[in-house]
Amino acid sequence: MPVSRRDFVKTSVLGAVAAGVGTRAQGEDAKPAAQEHDSQSGSHKRPIIVCANNGFNYLDDAFAFLRSGGDTLDAALRVVKGPEDDPNDDSVGLGGLPNEEGVVELDACCMHGPTRRAGSVGGVRNIKNVSLVSKAVMEHTGHVMLVGEGAERFAVAMGFPRENLLTEHSRKIWLLWKEFHSTDDWWGPGLADPHWQAPDSKPNNDKPQAEVWQERIQNLQARAADLGIEPELQLAAVRKVLFPPTGTIHCSALNEKGEISGCTTTSGLAFKLPGRCGDSPIIGAGCYTDQDVGSAGATGSGEENIKVAGAHTIVENMRHGMSPQEAGMDALKRIVRNYNGDMNKLRFIDMTYYILRKDGAYSGVSLWEGYSEGHPHKIAIHDGSRRAEVTVNLLKGYSQEFPPFPNIPEDLKKGSEYLK
Numbered sequence: 001m002p003v004s005r006r007d008f009v010k011t012s013v014l015g016a017v018a019a020g021v022g023t024r025a026q027g028e029d030a031k032p033a034a035q036e037h038d039s040q041s042g043s044h045k046r047p048i049i050v051c052a053n054n055g056f057n058y059l060d061d062a063f064a065f066l067r068s069g070g071d072t073l074d075a076a077l078r079v080v081k082g083p084e085d086d087p088n089d090d091s092v093g094l095g096g097l098p099n100e101e102g103v104v105e106l107d108a109c110c111m112h113g114p115t116r117r118a119g120s121v122g123g124v125r126n127i128k129n130v131s132l133v134s135k136a137v138m139e140h141t142g143h144v145m146l147v148g149e150g151a152e153r154f155a156v157a158m159g160f161p162r163e164n165l166l167t168e169h170s171r172k173i174w175l176l177w178k179e180f181h182s183t184d185d186w187w188g189p190g191l192a193d194p195h196w197q198a199p200d201s202k203p204n205n206d207k208p209q210a211e212v213w214q215e216r217i218q219n220l221q222a223r224a225a226d227l228g229i230e231p232e233l234q235l236a237a238v239r240k241v242l243f244p245p246t247g248t249i250h251c252s253a254l255n256e257k258g259e260i261s262g263c264t265t266t267s268g269l270a271f272k273l274p275g276r277c278g279d280s281p282i283i284g285a286g287c288y289t290d291q292d293v294g295s296a297g298a299t300g301s302g303e304e305n306i307k308v309a310g311a312h313t314i315v316e317n318m319r320h321g322m323s324p325q326e327a328g329m330d331a332l333k334r335i336v337r338n339y340n341g342d343m344n345k346l347r348f349i350d351m352t353y354y355i356l357r358k359d360g361a362y363s364g365v366s367l368w369e370g371y372s373e374g375h376p377h378k379i380a381i382h383d384g385s386r387r388a389e390v391t392v393n394l395l396k397g398y399s400q401e402f403p404p405f406p407n408i409p410e411d412l413k414k415g416s417e418y419l420k
Helices: 013-018 053-067 072-085 130-140 148-157 168-180 209-226 231-242 302-308 310-319 324-338
Strands: 048-052 106-112 117-124 145-147 248-254 260-266 287-290 294-300 351-357 362-366 370-372 378-382 386-390
Touching: 048 053, 048 072, 048 351, 048 362, 053 072, 053 248, 053 378, 053 386, 072 106, 072 130, 072 248, 072 260, 106 130, 106 287, 117 130, 117 148, 130 148, 130 260, 145 148, 168 209, 168 231, 209 231, 248 351, 260 287, 260 294, 287 310, 294 302, 294 310, 294 324, 302 310, 302 324, 310 324, 310 351, 324 351, 324 362, 362 378
Parallel strands: 117 145
Antiparallel strands: 048 248, 048 378, 106 117, 106 260, 248 260, 248 294, 287 294, 294 351, 351 362, 378 386
């Protein structure tokens, strides 16, 4: 049986702050993942759009466009453009959290099933709608991928305006990270390195870990107030400093004729090294669509998804007969195998897959239940009714408990049951 990490640390001082884990938290717009949609038999609805939950508010317009005969890729782009344009969504586009130098860099890719074409851009600065730029690469060049300065110049040549993507709120969060957390940045050995140490296992003083974390959170919250971050947003800012988010949005769209397309767009990992590209612009990792089979995309730990070619793996699994849910779970298990089931490392990783098969069957699967209590991973769907559903998770518990907890006991670090 999967074991919740919360059970490991119930006696922690911080445990009382976030007690009560055991069932999935569900908002009013979230329903349990519908198992019948993932079955190999039965009827499925078309047209249908499946996306990450930050696209929920943009589904109605996109679905109306799709149902009226609009192109599947254009429908998917209508969904992801919404968060790209929203300065309050710091996961993509305008207002995205910047790299370690305070510069916003964006990635995106798209695949058009009916014509079997693809486009991608990576490390793009000063251009808001990189999802549309990836489509322009697909339509107006003989290439699949453009990156960096060249991608920016191409976008300008295609009529996309240059603009400052760093909002005042994102700038303040970056300053908070810069002042308090830049010594724990993305330099040095990564998770896969045998010499890697968890942040809460590095020697600092003789205080209990719970007390150390409490002091760190209090200091960060006080500095967030000094920087002018609104009181109701301060703890969220602290969380983003302690656990740099990987915000992204993926969307796949399928019409009545069985034509299917997908796209993924992101501002990437917060406070990353300049020039870092994650999985979102990588065809076969952050997004993959095959007109004969279906479409899949991802949000989460980009480096881990690249290593398992997640979206391509899922589509190929479905090609060989797996259901959408089975296909996604297999990809998640490959991530777990890459760390030999070491939960002390896997707790710093998360992944959500959004999967749509050509017949309309779909699934949302995730490595963990959510990123913290009350924030379960969700998938958004529109097949005539707009709704959000909680994902089916491989591991029980949350990837980033907040407030953070001490180390997992040695005898519970290996999760061999997930390697089967």
